Amino acid sequence: MTDFSILQGKTLTKVEQIGDDRIRFEVGDGKAYELFHSQDCCESVAVESVTGDLADLVGVPILLAEEATSNDDPPGYKHDYQPESQTWTFYKLRTIKGSVDIRWHGSSNGYYSESVDFAETR
Numbered sequence: 001m002t003d004f005s006i007l008q009g010k011t012l013t014k015v016e017q018i019g020d021d022r023i024r025f026e027v028g029d030g031k032a033y034e035l036f037h038s039q040d041c042c043e044s045v046a047v048e049s050v051t052g053d054l055a056d057l058v059g060v061p062i063l064l065a066e067e068a069t070s071n072d073d074p075p076g077y078k079h080d081y082q083p084e085s086q087t088w089t090f091y092k093l094r095t096i097k098g099s100v101d102i103r104w105h106g107s108s109n110g111y112y113s114e115s116v117d118f119a120e121t122r
Contacts, residue, residue: 002033002118002119002120003118004035004065004066004067004091004118005065005066005067006033006065007025007027007033007062007065007093008062008063008064008065009061009062010027010028010029010061010062011027011028011059011060011061011062012025012026012027012028012057012058012059012062013026013027013028013058013059014026014058015054015055015057015058016054017047017050017054020046020047021036021037021039021045021046021047022034022035022036023035023036023047023102024121025057031120032120032121033118033119033120033121034117034118034119034121035091035102035104035116035117035118036116036117036119037104037106037113037115037116037117038117040112040113041112042108042109042111042112043106043107043108043109043112043113043114044106044107044108045104045105045106045107045113045114045115045116046104046105046106047102047103047104048088048103048104048105049101049102049103050100050101050102050103051100051101051102051103052093052098052099052100052101053098053100054100056095056097056098056099056100057093057095057097057098057100059097060095060096060097061095062093062094062095063094063095063096064092064093064094065091065092065093066091066092067089067090067091067092067118068089068090068092069087069088069089069090069115070087070088070090071085071086071087071088072088073086073088074088074103083107083108084107084108084109084110085107085108085109085110085114086105086106086107086108086114087105087106087107087114087115088103088104088105088106089103089104089106089115089116090102090103090104091103091104091116104116
């Protein structure tokens with residue numbers, strides 16, 4: 001896997017959300033990266049929300065690219081049911097054009113991975 005902060009300083013040529021389980025970043029140097037989760041048997045990991053406009057990340061250098069995780073619910077968040085185990089993963093991206101926050105939620109019975117992967121895809 002690749003450290004998400006590798007995007008900092010790079011200029012993206014394209015960003016797209018593919019369903020609720022994949023976000024693809026194409027970089028001016030010809031490389032591409034994806035946020036994703038390889039689903040297993042008994043967990044669920046998906047993009048819960050994207051705040052901001054992904055288009056604001058294209059054509060200008062990324063000034064900030066950071067990842068944070070928490071097992072606690074964000075303020076005001078209500079579950080339909082309380083999972084046995086959960087992980088929230090937050091990705092923050094900033095450019096001079098705007099900011100984007102990507103929030104993933106993973107839940108399981110505690111025996112499966114709830115993490116989000118970030119990897120180079122070409």
